Amino acid sequence: MRLIRPGRLAACLTALLCLLSLALPALAQDDLDGLLPVTEAYKLSTDTSMPGVLKLHWTIAPDYYLYRGRMKFKAGDGVTLGEAQFPDGEKHHDEYLGDVEIYHHSIDATLPYTVAGASRLKLSVQYQGCHEVDPKICYPPHTEQLDLPLPAGATQAGGDGSLGAALGKLGSNRASDGGALPAEQAFHLEALAKDHQHLLLRWTLPKGYYLYRDQTALKLKDADGLSLGKPEWPAGVEHEDAHFGKTTVYFDQVELPVTIQGDASGRSTVNLEASFQGCQDGGLCYPLMTRTLAIDLGGAAPTSGTASEPAPEMPPAELAGGALQGSLISALLLALVGGLVLNLMPCVLPVLSIKAVGLLESGESHAKARSHALFYTAGVLSTFALIGIAIVALRSAGHALGWGAQLQQPLVVGGLACVMMAVGLSMSGVVQFGTSLGNVGSSLASRSGHAGDFFTGVLAVAVASPCTAPFMGSALAYAFAAPMLHALLVFLTLGVGLALPFLAVGFVPALARLLPRPGAWMETLKQVLAFPMYLTAAWLVWVLAHQRGADAVGLVLVAAVLLAATLWWFERSRSRGGLSKVFVALLAALTLVPLYYLAHVPPPAQAATVAEGVVAYTPEKLAELRKAGTPVFVDMTADWCVTCKANEHAVLDTEAFRELLKKTGAVYMKGDWTDVNPTIAAFLAQYHSPGVPLYVVFPKDGRDGRKLPTVLTTSLVEEALTKAAGTPVASNP
Template identity: 75%
Template sequence: MRSTLPGRLATRALLLLGLLFVLPAFAQEDDGLLPVTEAYRLSADASTPGVLKLHWEIAPDYYLYRGRMKFKPADGVTLGEPSFPDGEKHHDEYLGDVEIYHHAIDASVPYTVAPGTTRLRLGVQFQGCHEVEPKICYPPHTEQLDLPLPASAAAAAGSLGSALRQLGSAGAGATAGAPLPAEQAFKLEAVAQDPRHLLLRWSMPDGYYLYRDQTRLQVRGDSRLTLTPQWPAGTRKDDPHFGTVTVYYRQLELPVAVEGDLDGRRRLVLEASFQGCQDGGLCYPLMTRALDVELGSAVPAAGTPTATAPEAPPVAAAQGPLQARLWFALLLAFAGGLVLNLMPCVLPVLSIKAVGLLESGESPAHARAHAIAYTAGVLLSFVALGLGILALRSAGHALGWGTQLQQPLLVGVLALVMLAVGLSMSGLVQFGASLGNTGAGLAARGGALGDFFTGVLAVVVASPCTAPFMGSALAYAFAAPAWHALLVFLALGLGLALPFLAVGFVPALARLLPRPGRWMETLKQLLAFPMYLTAAWLAWVLANQRGADAVGLLLVAAVLLALTLWWFERSRGRGPVARALVLVALAGVLAPLYTLAQLPPPVRAAQADDGVVAYSPEKLAELRAAGTPVFVDMTADWCVTCKANEHTVLDTAAFRDLLRRTGTVYMKGDWTDVNPTIAAFLEQYHSPGVPLYVVFPRGGGDGRKLPTVLTAGLVEQALTEAAR
């Protein structure tokens, strides 16, 4: 597990990579600069079987980076380790110590091809700079090569394919087409997010999978350093050799923590051993790849060439929240907690509290007791939430505000709690001491204990909402020392509890409350319906996380809960056997919840929705390199603030028209379930959670982080400025 906060560590090294992507955006109109293909003239020769020879002619006053050369083969082509001559030592303002080439360079790349391949097709990417005024660096440039293969290379390809087919038939009884060479079936790359955190990515074609437990990582030649992977959820598979195992299809992104004494080193050689199979075909022998990873500049390293590395955030966006003073963060947190009372996610629980205050209207002492107990529940819950988030984040988990609702089991439990509270407020069940340990019973019962747990429940259901002022305060808390963070959480809780504290301790406000009467029972029953609506919303969130099966299990649990509460009422005044049956029925509620917790995420087919592009670091980097303005929306189905923004601003005809007028691409990331890639983007921008909105301008430049609560005018201004 990671030993430090990832958001605070990842930023500095990634800033350099982000600058590499935005520097080339300067216009090249009348400045005398050559087009990239004239500054660096590339020629290729594939006449030697198995070896591709490359030659660059470099114009005067230009140079090429050795470390920025990459090769991406087409299907059927597998590349070996390229060979370059030693370059000139150069200290780069952004990359540190690098090697560069002037005048000319010759390189060679070994290759093999699949059976039936007659042409050598690959992409060659390189990057260079102009070293005199105007000093600029070109964006990474890719040229596509399509060369005829010599006859001997095609014959060798046929022999290789025959050998692989024989190996596949020996390893598996089923046939699934000719297996690919190992380098093509399991492409591996690595990037250093910072010297302590790496990101490994395996890319596999359809029908191929990688074993989790057959993967080993180590630093070659240095036993002092250990690598600790943070495995994402995979797919369970019954394997004839290993039993029930976890495997990964299509793509695996694996965060890895580097632990031990780096002793100032700027690069390391990562050695990865792993094993995978083709469905119904070949199971490959153990593969070992060595990847040379540069730590200082976070330049990607690859076992086979891959896409451009993820883009880092700009300096301004990354450092802003860290420079806030403690007192200002406390003020923002207090204001955010106060506004949180008006957010729709908190209103259902406040219904319980409102009824409690009205019932205590005849006694100022009772009103004060209500307020103190409720405030204690709110404050202690915020402290516990803050401690839990900070502890888990320091251990390497990507957690933030509201991420507990990424856990389907908790979503299901909360839905049942809301249902039980609603049934209580409807008068269908009255909780007593024997059921006082359940969340619903504690929140619905009277006295100090009921008020305390109403405060606890208010904090739990408040987490899907992000009120104005909260974002900066929470960002400060997640990056600040622990005791600063706890003060911020306490200020947030004090703001949430303030209205009820004021009513309890200010007699003039208490006198404004209506006098208790029979009408209050009707009000209590009416306020039960927001509880039922909250339970329905949580069921919808669960459907998006785990599909229809999860909702079916939740409905079964809800029926069993209703049965339990019905028998609980019927058992009053009866013997101990009847009361014991309540516990048996309650245990029955746990069975569908247990099954629900084991459900895997549904397989989602990638699809465009009204021109919306799914977020990926590579796609964002590609759009920015092309000079396209981008509006990035990080959202989640359980985020009430996100849904409010979508309803009022983002899912409107006016917003779609604004995108067309400004030429902006709308990119959306869904954080409803755990997603390390989106978590990394949130960390880069010091966002405590969703929503997060970032606008990237045309032609490069810093991304602009928008407020969590959007207005149409604010979004129009941001996109219009970004499109200039």
């Protein structure tokens, strides 16, 4: 019998193979000529450089394979083994074993272990495989005995059989020789209470260290019925890990808001137990660390879980960022000023056309002016409230969200482009939704114009979202991390600031009298002001082209043509019968078809490109540049961010800026947040930025980066880069 297979009675067949090899040596020799010895068909090598983890590698010869399910490990004296981790194998149907997984070419596996009182790692490894080309021969199970040296520090384990015990003193052993830091220094944890129900935890890590998100567990000790809600993790960095596979990690610093569930108003402190794990990038991984922190709910200084060193001072709230510790009153004042300044930003200028005509039309009556103002303000405030509720809800569900992030969705961009097109056609006179421009909104309009005023306010907020005005960033940063009620107050105050000029004209007769009197000239003005609407629609289509390519642009242009046809026929149907109105509804439904397909267009296959002399942002590249002592100017931007584009035109895309980079030896690094990008979202969260633009200058001496204002000037950038490079600042005599 030339073909030997392992069957369900593997032991019996193995014995039969041995008998045949003894009784018929000549025949067996003929059949087995050319068959590799088992240790050459499957060459096993090991790596014990990582304490507590044995790495195994099999090099599998061509035409051979290994069974995944036939691998077994047996610990030697003083060794405790964990569960081995294997990659997924190839699906294979075996005549006797049924559906199995096999490996060709090579396989890498990891095996956790602990040792207690042993100087070497001893274990046995059993495996089995086959030669799959005629003659097909399957080896009997083969066992290798391993006797391996242990890495430094691995023999410090206690007898509890845990990986944490095996590595318990690893940090202190390695710190003295210039290797890894002690765990307390590598993963510094501190906490504070924002109020009796909301905690904020902060891990601060040196360069080159990272923290696992999914290996972190939090609980309250002796809490008398209190518990912790789901932590609100910010977006992290995707990391391929040898132990945990694809996981999320955090570098440098991470802040974690946590809610206390239950009534904690009667308590002055809570004891929080935090268990977490992390690694040195490219080096060792630390055991599971557990620290207990006593947190003062009365708003005392931050509490650190490290008893051997004082907790560093938390940064105060300031306009440059970190508004988490700012008071609610400060955030509201910043929001009011930011919303007021938002009226002057280029993103809101198209809607100023609508507001301007509405104000002029109301000049004949103070009562009408007040009505315009109130309903417009109601639309603004309602929209800001909805945005605030959505952000808080998504944040509670663990999603990272930023100001203007809705424009990362192609359907939103395409739909908004169609809305701006419809508004422009209305102002051009193609269609009339009522007696005043304020009645934009088709069936939403009413004789009194209240619905039109309201939805003009909605539109104002929609087009304002790509902009971040001065003072507004810190207020939004506070809102994105604050309790729900505080966040809503901040968003509503932003709305009050945006609507304030309109309110002032509506309720202060002296200001209203400064407006020109209504007349026939207003129709011409209205038609002229339609063109900013068309330009806004064109800009949104340009943004869409960067997000989803030419197919998406084609779809939104088809939707725009169908929308124009719908509005044209809507105007003609006023004097026609009911069948004509049915045709309007049909055209409107057809307009939605290309928008439906737009939502399913995938991103372009090619990677995003950056301009010559610009480095694409990655955390690894930034860490590499900082380690080399290179000053770095990081620019987080998006195509839909009007403030970003204004800064680029005025400062960053100029010859003066390029000369400044050469003079200071700085690198210009850009991150594109036009589409959803968790890595950039993590960087924004690290610097408490609610959205883009975000500018951070990192000095060459390795100190923390300096966050710049959202609106740049040439002198501001020059000063920041000159200081980062450590060169003398020129001064006038």
